[in-house]
Amino acid sequence: MKAVYAACALLLAAAARAGDPDLAPSELDAPTRTMPNGTVAPAMAAGLGGRQSQALVDQDGTANGAGVVQDGLDNEASIRQRGDRNQADILQAGTGNRAAIEQQGVLNTARIEQYGRQGTARVAQYGNGKSATIIQYQGR
Numbered sequence: 001m002k003a004v005y006a007a008c009a010l011l012l013a014a015a016a017r018a019g020d021p022d023l024a025p026s027e028l029d030a031p032t033r034t035m036p037n038g039t040v041a042p043a044m045a046a047g048l049g050g051r052q053s054q055a056l057v058d059q060d061g062t063a064n065g066a067g068v069v070q071d072g073l074d075n076e077a078s079i080r081q082r083g084d085r086n087q088a089d090i091l092q093a094g095t096g097n098r099a100a101i102e103q104q105g106v107l108n109t110a111r112i113e114q115y116g117r118q119g120t121a122r123v124a125q126y127g128n129g130k131s132a133t134i135i136q137y138q139g140r
Contacts, residue, residue, distance in 0.1 A: 077090040
């Protein structure tokens with residue numbers, strides 16, 4: 001299990017670094033996608049050994065970063081971002097966890113971690129410069 005958490009930490013760090021223009025590129029940088037307007041947005045969604053899990057990352061804007069890491073069974077995660085330079089991370093290990101992050105604005109950050117079973121967490125941020133963290137180890 002420690003190896004899973006180490007891999008999760010590396011993936012989340014890469015997602016966070018992807019939105020920071022002051023850091024040098026490396027092999028851990030998150031993949032990017034080109035938006036219809038020609039801008040490039042970093043995006044990362046990864047599943048580590050999770051079965052019957054679902055993840056959605058939906059971004060509109062520039063320089064947004066997102067990370068989804070799931071291990072376990074039947075986990076669901078969604079990240080929706082509208083605006084610029086927002087960062088979102090979700091890490092779930094366990095079974096039956098549900099997490100959602102929705103951000104609209106500029107320079108918002110959010111992080112959700114759930115290690116237990118059947119945890120439910122949601123972050124909704126509207127505006128600029130907002131920050132949120134939710135950590136649940138034993139589920140609800």
